[in-house]
Amino acid sequence: MDIDRNHLATLEYTQRDGVAWVTLNRPERHNAINLTMIEELHELWLALRHDDEVRVIVVTGAGDRAFCTGLDRGVEIAQPTSPYMPEDPMPKIGPKYSDLWKPVIVAVNGMACGAAFYLLGECEFVIAADHATFFDPHTTYGMVSGFESMHLLQRMPLGEVARLTLLGSSERIGAERAYEIGMVSQVVPAAELRQTAQWAAEVIAQQPPHAVEGTVRAVWAARDMTRAQALSVAPHLTALGSLPWAEQNRRFAARGTEYRTR
Known part of the structure; x- marks a missing residue:
């Protein structure tokens, strides 16, 4: 794929020693996802399939307040009149959707909610800073948590997913609770998040x-x-x-x- 990794509008990309860091870079919007970010992530995953110099990818968010707060509510997506053909570009942000089978580690550095679970659902494992929180506001806004709840069920017990999605924005799961129920594999102090994710990625990158x-x-x-x-x-x-x-x-x-x- 023809994508200029040095001039991305919504992402920051660095690469060294087999490890690529992909940073969701809209901190002024809590790294919410717009249509440009959807396309840039999708094109980047496709490009990394063919880049033998990249063996592991770490995904994180800019700043320390949010990893990703889902779809930017300022985005308008044109919908067909038929309910049988909904237009949902969001699945494209998932690396598995793009047939990328290199390991992806997500480093959560703050809030993670809504469409952020597309990324958490299609990564190999999650490392969270101790101040990270997780919630899904779909039902609060009158929306069905469809894809998000299905992604969550791959990592969490059914009762926990039901509670998280049905309580909407009224309750958040803290990092330690997320660890207890299997959503994340490790919780570390915020100052150690990048170092911890880097260590794991470098170890994996050294394997055949x-x-x-x-x-x-x-x-x-x-x-x-x-x-x-x-x-x-x-x-x-x-x-x-x-x-x-x-x-x-x-x-x-x-x-x-x-x-x-x-």
Whole structure:
């Protein structure tokens, strides 16, 4: 895809040592999503599929007040008169929608609500600053939480999703509660958020890329298919992405002993 990553209107893009940082860059609007951001994210995901220098992507928001507060309410989307053909460009912001199977880490640095769950729902895992909050105001505004609730159900128990979506803007989930129910994998002080996400991304970027991408595909296949269907795909993913046996043994012999305990 032909996209100039150095001149994006709504995103900030940096890349180093196999890790790309994508920052939602509309802090004056709490990084709310407009039509330009939708197109820039979609085109960026398509471009990164073909960029072998990028092995891992970290997504965060500019500033420390909000990761993303959903669709910018100033956006007007023309709708057809038929209810059977609704026009919803929002799914395009998800990396899996664009068939991107490189790992995506989301670093939540404040409020995350509404359409932010398209991104949280299609990433590999979420790291949150301790002041992060999560809520879904759709029902408060008379809207159905359709895509958002479905994305949330992939990470949270049904009762928690029902409470979050039905209470709308009247209740927010704090970072620690989000960790307890599985929405996020780690909570860190705000000052350590970027460093923590960078460490995880750099570790993953050092692994053989085909093995990493095959593992990502396996994880999502297990979620999207029945158990039997997913297991039938596993041999093919393993054969496609694994290094030759001799190289595996070489890497095993050279393994280090340093690790973190979370």
